[in-house]
Amino acid sequence: MKQFFWLIVGILAGFVVAHKVNQTEQGKAFFANIDAKTRDFTEALIDGYKEREAELRAARNNS
Numbered sequence: 538m539k540q541f542f543w544l545i546v547g548i549l550a551g552f553v554v555a556h557k558v559n560q561t562e563q564g565k566a567f568f569a570n571i572d573a574k575t576r577d578f579t580e581a582l583i584d585g586y587k588e589r590e591a592e593l594r595a596a597r598n599n600s
Contacts, residue, residue, distance in 0.1 A: 558564035
């Protein structure tokens with residue numbers, strides 16, 4: 538139970554710090570950069586999944 542308490546405290550502290558950092562211009566740029574990289578990664582992951590799914594469907598149809 539004690540570990541769970543500290544986990545929650547850490548998460549809350551992280552949110553507070555992130556909120557304070559996001560109020561600065563450099564913080565906004567930092568989070569915008571992270572957001573862009575996350576979107577790029579997500580798009581690449583989705584594209585790879587769809588490509589592999591199409592390959593598997595083609596292989597199944599050719600069998």
